[in-house]
Amino acid sequence: MMGEEQSVLEKLATIDRRVLYVIFFVVLLLANVFKFSLPIVVHPEAKAVYDAIEELHEGSSVIYSCDSDIGGYSESGPPQVAVMNHLLMRPLKIIIVACGEPTGLLVALNVLRDVDQDLLNKKEYGVDYVLLGFLPGEESAVAALASTPFEKLFPFDYEGNILSELPIINEVRSSEDISLVLDAPYGDIAFWMRHWGAPLEIPVAFLMTTGYLPAVMPFYQSGQLLGMVVGSPGGAEYEQLIGKIGTSLQTTSIMSVMGLLCIACMICANVITFFRKEEKNKIGERR
Amino acid sequence: MNLIGDWIAALIFIIIMSYLFIETRFFKAITFVVIGVAVGHSAVVAINTIVSRCIKPIAVGNIAPIIPVIIGLLLFSQFSKNYKYLGRYPIGMIVGVTTGVSVRGMVETDLVNQIIATIKLPVNNISNIIFIICLVCALSTFIFTKKLSKPWSYAQNVGRCTLMLYFGWMFGSRFFMFTGILIDRFRFVLSVFGIL
Numbered sequence: 141m142m143g144e145e146q147s148v149l150e151k152l153a154t155i156d157r158r159v160l161y162v163i164f165f166v167v168l169l170l171a172n173v174f175k176f177s178l179p180i181v182v183h184p185e186a187k188a189v190y191d192a193i194e195e196l197h198e199g200s201s202v203i204y205s206c207d208s209d210i211g212g213y214s215e216s217g218p219p220q221v222a223v224m225n226h227l228l229m230r231p232l233k234i235i236i237v238a239c240g241e242p243t244g245l246l247v248a249l250n251v252l253r254d255v256d257q258d259l260l261n262k263k264e265y266g267v268d269y270v271l272l273g274f275l276p277g278e279e280s281a282v283a284a285l286a287s288t289p290f291e292k293l294f295p296f297d298y299e300g301n302i303l304s305e306l307p308i309i310n311e312v313r314s315s316e317d318i319s320l321v322l323d324a325p326y327g328d329i330a331f332w333m334r335h336w337g338a339p340l341e342i343p344v345a346f347l348m349t350t351g352y353l354p355a356v357m358p359f360y361q362s363g364q365l366l367g368m369v370v371g372s373p374g375g376a377e378y379e380q381l382i383g384k385i386g387t388s389l390q391t392t393s394i395m396s397v398m399g400l401l402c403i404a405c406m407i408c409a410n411v412i413t414f415f416r417k418e419e420k421n422k423i424g425e426r427r
Numbered sequence: 428m429n430l431i432g433d434w435i436a437a438l439i440f441i442i443i444m445s446y447l448f449i450e451t452r453f454f455k456a457i458t459f460v461v462i463g464v465a466v467g468h469s470a471v472v473a474i475n476t477i478v479s480r481c482i483k484p485i486a487v488g489n490i491a492p493i494i495p496v497i498i499g500l501l502l503f504s505q506f507s508k509n510y511k512y513l514g515r516y517p518i519g520m521i522v523g524v525t526t527g528v529s530v531r532g533m534v535e536t537d538l539v540n541q542i543i544a545t546i547k548l549p550v551n552n553i554s555n556i557i558f559i560i561c562l563v564c565a566l567s568t569f570i571f572t573k574k575l576s577k578p579w580s581y582a583q584n585v586g587r588c589t590l591m592l593y594f595g596w597m598f599g600s601r602f603f604m605f606t607g608i609l610i611d612r613f614r615f616v617l618s619v620f621g622i623l
Binding site: 158161165168169172173211212214215242243245246274276279280283295296330331333334335337338339349350351352353354355358359361362363364371372387391394395398399402 | 447448465468469472473476479480483484524525528529531532533535536537540541543544545593596597600601602603604605606607608609610611612613614617622623
């Protein structure tokens, strides 16, 4: 009512949201400054990807598709970098391609920039790994890659080299030579499963952001997906597995703190709403 | 060069975050810049793709790309009143090919294999039993042809609760996705300012 002083509950219920933003940023700042890391558990999904790469024979080929958007690289980058580090540790042939987003190429370049450069320098471009480039068409592109030799789809690689002149293409000509598919999806997630996993029975694993976990989990539980490395937590788990600890562990720990803060805010909001109703009922009864 | 780029990126982050407190002209300007960069990048990739996949092969005597080039050019007939109808053919081809490719894989992956996996699920632990109950109840929520009477309507209520749990999980996942992005960018800004 006009003229009445607001109760504490009323003030809390109508608190300016900018106060909450300030609290969140202060907590974020403190969590970054006072570095800490909480223990994490390696989930079976990430372990499955690790085991699959470990069990590949020498000279096996892996196709790594960067279909994710550059805007989400902060979250999707850590698992990709961790897995790429693992690929570089092993004697494998790596085909890097972008079929979804045009910015997938930028993601691929960022991943190659952020991996351990000592490991990358031990590999030779064109012999151990190649960046084919962007193939437009999303699902049509993935379907074409499954049924067409790579040379026909990519006459030139991303750096302008004639693909047929690169030694790697003599060993990895088409999908028949690929042993594992690693996809960093964005948007519709099932392209590679539909055209490589189910018909060709090539194992498919995802390196993705946390946001897609609910949509992807049914495919993992049904056995269609080999495994997945999910966001910064997945990146932290994978870094533990390969023994190369990066920033993912700290990010994951801060995510836990932010999550707890969010839960605390939700609980407070619901408690305040409950007691406000009680207060209003009491005021109503007095009148 | 990297130093200038890092400072620009940090400044852009602060301007964008300032939207939480007050909308400024700088924020609007940055949004236009982001849109411009995204469109520009897409345009460059599109032009590079056309040049590398069409122009270059045609230049060396491979005439096969001429047909898709002509079909692609028909899309521009949308700008003509008299020849607008020609644009329907390439659009029809794109929709047809995309749909055909999707449906071929979708039926096996999204439907058949998922149903087979559910049928094969062993009913020997509480988790699997709850899963099957929730699956059936969630599917019953989408029965619109007939209003289900009690006790079958309870299945729809359980199904709605299951769907709400899923949406809550989705929300939580999205929250953590954006939190992860924020944390990484915030750490980047702190490192640019020398705090970290």
